[in-house]
Amino acid sequence: GQQLNQSPQSMFIQEGEDVSMNCTSSSIFNTWLWYKQDPGEGPVLLIALYKAGELTSNGRLTAQFGITRKDSFLNISASIPSDVGIYFCAGYLTSGTYKYIFGTGTRLKVLA
């Protein structure tokens, strides 16, 4: 099955730093979702993007839907220890398969 290219795979950052991660694909999507998964839990939806170029914020999180519709970015500002977890992107194919394709995840570790 298809997967999205998500980078970086993992990152260690200092508390207070800003974080950026992205997802890219060769396919065009008309929806992007960003999730966070804590250890032992299911993914929790952070931000949903429905339109090319859209920039949406949720607290310290900001995500953008790329103009080409083949990529998306998630930024976390002023990271805190509870930001630790795995962040996933998901893109919805326009080909009518009715499913989301998921990135392989970015594991974020925040050093206090």
Next chain:
Amino acid sequence: EAQVTQNPRYLITVTGKKLTVTCSQNMNHEYMSWYRQDPGLGLRQIYYSMNVEVTDKGDVPEGYKVSRKEKRNFPLILESPSPNQTSLYFCASRRGFSTDTQYFGPGTRLTVL
């Protein structure tokens, strides 16, 4: 509270012993699906259902069955589990089969010995 629930959360079983993982959602969603999550492979779709009595294979359906007799429930059945089905399983639902946002259950960690 709107939610997707799964049971059990943890299960250890032996090869060949049939098991069922239940999934239920209280949001009246039409679309439900099952994923497995393995290290380095991300989330892969096993089966999905667009409505009652309508199911279809995802990317990795081998060794699994599903049923959708009621809108709220979508159980995952392993008729004869094998060790390569040891994984973390997630049920998910969304309102329709368009681009609605998708919500996940808390996961079921399955170990097949």
